[in-house]
Amino acid sequence: MDVLPLLLLVAGSAAVAGAARRTPVPAPLLLVAAGLIASYIPGVPEYTLDPEVVLPLVLPPLLYTAASDSSYLDLRAQLRPVALLSIGYVLFATLVVGWAAYLLVPGLPLPAALVLGAVVAPPDAVAATAVARRVGLPSRITTILQGESLVNDATAITAYKVALAAAVGEGATWAHGVGEFLLAAVGGVAVGLLLMVPLHWLRTHLKEALLQNTLSLLIPFVAYGLAEWAHASGVLAVVVVALYLGHRNYEVDFATRLQEEAVWKMVAFVLESAVFALIGLQLQVVLKGLGEYRGVDAAWYAVAVFLVVVLARFVWVYPATFLPRLLSARIREREENPTWKAPFIIGWAGMRGVVSLAIAFSIPLTVHGQGKGPFPGRNLILFLTFTTVIGTLVVQGLTLPPLIRLLRLPGRDAQAETLAEANAQAQASRVAELRLNDLLDDERNALPPPLADRLRDVLERRRNAVWERLGAVNPVTGESVDDTYRRLSREMIAAERSVFVRLRNGRYIDDEMLRTLLRRLDLEEAAAFREAT
Template identity: 60%
Template structure:
């Protein structure tokens, strides 16, 4: 029996990788396909129930996902959009909590307002994983992507704090509004303090280890350490993870090149695996969710599910459309620096409200009994309404999000062109600095002229590469430009070299250790030739 259980546990990541890989090859949104696949598999006879363990999600899945997103985020972009991000990650979450909570209180007979607000806090935080991936793929303006990403980094902290406060009120453990405000302020401030206190010593340690594997090992441990330390002092583990991730990510340029290469590859694989498993698990939650609904008529459940989903989506529109003007009203600097998104951009941000695993984890964390040893009011119903809201946002909003972007024609062609021009200018300045340094070294030392010539040509080639990219890799009449030709031919040469090394290994003329060493060198050069 234990072996069977272990096989089912192994089947989850294996199936998640197969489904996600198939979706990516077909050009589909992997998170949405995974949710649908999990939902379909949950109806197959013989498949056991996989009930989400909230502690497992919050302590194992959430920290590395948040840390990776924070690590790759731009501190400067987040800082420039802090007011917009704050209005969404704090203001919108609290507004949605009360809007959904009051609507559920009016809809469901006998559901106390405090328990209804528990539901509101659970469904309040969007999970922007699917939205941000689509937004980046379809070329939304960077400011939109930054705001959505920043919202997803911090809104979980607000929602989980609001959830805990609402649960305390619903269980009758003693609660006032002032207590709730103080809890929230302490959790946020203490969480940020933990992240800031942890970031500098971890960075100091990483820069002195001089071992790429150990340095990346420290980065892997960091999110779990930040989350656990913050939760130990009743602070926000989410904010601690995000702040430490932002700090270490902002300083990653001080790490050696090999460390950065290994870390980048590791986090891409880790996030892909975790997200795939998480979205598959969301779809598999249907059986445990419907187990306790025997006392409710299905037509009424369907009406409540549609109503809560509708209020959740509408609350975001009601908040985003007017709140998006607030930063421009309050800050002249924002008005001068940032282009107005217009009504199309506001509609995109309003529709990017897909919910995710944090909502389900919070729902499963609702206690079974109150402080008076009575059943928690409406627990099974809250679980069901959470699942239908998460599923509804992922399927309805997630499936229509790309089409909405294309229909509204919200793109960033001008932004991409500006970035390419800026990159070309930076490449030009960097190459000039490299050539000046080479001239200094040549004047100081007796160097082989062939080596100097080769280095000078390499610098000049890098200088031209970004400028030629403005033409998409082709010349004025569609002919291939020299640097594009160079990359294409060099990749063919590398493939030929790789084939020889493999053949020599198969003939046992070189050892596998030699093969791995030379292939690593060839792989690094091939990666360097890539434009991505």
């Protein structure tokens, strides 16, 4: 791809994603729609989705940022449903969709149909987390969807390789398939376990934030590349490393954390925007290669596969939710009795995405063995993958928010979360106050009373800030005491900033001093902002 089309893709997708923030429509849907429309505009370059770029260069950083933002403890608590979805459901969907396509499409061999099943089996990590964030799903459902989307790509890619080996004439038995899956899973986890400790040690011993963040950008590619080189799952290697580093992120210095958060937000925004725009832009490429499958037949196949994909998820989710409770008294004692609503939302939140398209585009053009020739139904598989991805993103993505409102699922308990935060801050403040008193009792730490009082005031401010969010609001502005304090603090910072700029413009201070002073104000404003979020 030339530089100009790439720049147009990034700039255009970022503009659409930015505009989506002002609308109630999730950004992925607007990006896909914009890509579909742009694919018909004369002069727009033809963007062909290259699996050699998407899988090793786009998937690792998206997985890394999603996994590092996930909670290892929450995922461990939801290990059973996550495993049942990310492994069991993907294999089930591969078989069901493959068998349905084999029965539906005349002349499509079963191995090729199973290739289609493996391609469309995994829900997309980016789509799941984007929708979950936007609609405010309950924390347990969000954890399950995020956990599923982190691991299911590894299952799907392995199933795809096994089905592909049979389709191209290399032969593949059930024993070979199980062995391939175990090698990929165990190998990927092993590579992640081997890398996570030395990478964390390196992160904590590098002294400059720029070096630490450069390392952070390289980590997902290193983990993915080493695992794939060892014929293991690069997806699982990235997820294991990211979960460990995210769990121990508190051991990295504050400058690295501030910079790293900003860097990865930008990377994720650019990649997610470009990825969804690319999905829409594939329409012309897919239609050109459709070949003999056109008209009513192709539309019927697309609708049928889409329906099978959607229904198969419900067929799996409900038994996977309720059967373990029926079979295990321990589960019944430990977990609350689920209603039908949560499994329904999980079943409906199975949007597919760019990974499915990338895998589909990696299908070889020809087969080997005695029946050498074109890969059977390759163009149709590409078309059905595209229509399934678009269908799930549009139909399920658009209807999920109103469906959640209709079912009246309980969202996050903001009051309980704030209370827990306030209690945690109170405990930390008590320990910090004792530590401060011990330090000030040492004559080596002697401070003038105003400075010692300032340390205590800062500590008291942090202790009271969260509790104030639970208090009464200002009858005039509707703000809490804490909101008013933050607003006035920002007004004061803005006044200071304007003075510094005026002094620079009057040549009383130079630009280097201005940057130093503004950096100090920026850190104070960032602290105030983080208290508000």
